[in-house]
Amino acid sequence: MSSAEAYPLAWPVGWRATLFPRRSRFKGNFATVRDGLVREIKRLGGSYIVLSTNVPLKRDGYPYANYREPLKTGVAVYFLRKGKQMVFACDKWNRVQDNMRAIQQTISAIRGMERWGASEMMERTFHAFEALSAPVPRTCWDVLNIRSGSSRDDINRAYRVKAAHAHPDVGGSNTVMAELNNARDDAIRFSMMNKE
Numbered sequence: 001m002s003s004a005e006a007y008p009l010a011w012p013v014g015w016r017a018t019l020f021p022r023r024s025r026f027k028g029n030f031a032t033v034r035d036g037l038v039r040e041i042k043r044l045g046g047s048y049i050v051l052s053t054n055v056p057l058k059r060d061g062y063p064y065a066n067y068r069e070p071l072k073t074g075v076a077v078y079f080l081r082k083g084k085q086m087v088f089a090c091d092k093w094n095r096v097q098d099n100m101r102a103i104q105q106t107i108s109a110i111r112g113m114e115r116w117g118a119s120e121m122m123e124r125t126f127h128a129f130e131a132l133s134a135p136v137p138r139t140c141w142d143v144l145n146i147r148s149g150s151s152r153d154d155i156n157r158a159y160r161v162k163a164a165h166a167h168p169d170v171g172g173s174n175t176v177m178a179e180l181n182n183a184r185d186d187a188i189r190f191s192m193m194n195k196e
Contacts, residue, residue: 006052008140008186009074012087013175021073021094026101030055030067033097037077037104044111046079046086053096054186056193070189072182075099140190143183152191159184 011017028036034051041049054070074091077100088106090099141148144158159180166172166180 006050006078006139007054007056008052008190009054009072010052010076010138011074011091011182012076012089013179015089017072017074018091021092024093024095024098024102026093026095026098028097028101030097030100033100033104037100037107040104040107040111041077041079044081044107046081048080050078051100052076052078053100054189055096056190069095072186073099075103077103140183140186143179144187146187149191150187152188155184155187155191 026033037051038049053075054072055067056064058064072091073094073096074089075096076087076089078085078087080086088103090102090106093099093102139148141150144150144155144162146154146158150158162180163177164170166176168174168177
């Protein structure tokens with residue numbers, strides 16, 4: 001697979017998260033669906049693909065044998081297309097590979113506009129998916145400003161320091177506080193997984 005993975009999930013800024021993901025009827029295992037998504041992005045003309053999930057992967061790109069579905073099953077895929085940064089994200093489904101499949105199907109449908117002769121409509125559709133941030137998303141460690149793999153105590157300490165300034169009651173914003181909360185949760189989950 002010629003793309004990069006970003007762990008943990010770096011959800012696009014300003015995108016709402018689904019509170020209660022549902023079951024889907026999609027089929028396929030993680031690796032097959034991931035490879036299909038990458039192929040679909042390349043057919044679209046995408047490059048420098050970064051797939052961000054809460055699934056830590058081995059060097060060969062496959063999940064570990066003891067892989068368990070993460071609590072946050074969302075997927076965000078960042079890439080360049082015609083010199084513009086794009087992002088597609090989905091967290092509607094309760095399995096990571098189902099959210100990847102949903103993004104793949106969405107891109108396929110948009111590509112269909114071009115195949116069916118409505119390429120101007122396709123280009124207009126893509127304006128909604130232009131990323132507001134850099135194609136390489138920030139990790140939980142970046143948000144907390146601590147080294148990767150820090151202890152739970154270090155994670156909580158960094159969280160408290162950042163929260164003192166990020167909380168809406170002290171002049172911060174809901175968006176920044178939500179990003180900070182997600183970073184803490186992801187860092188703790190990663191820290192616990194490394195102890196197993």
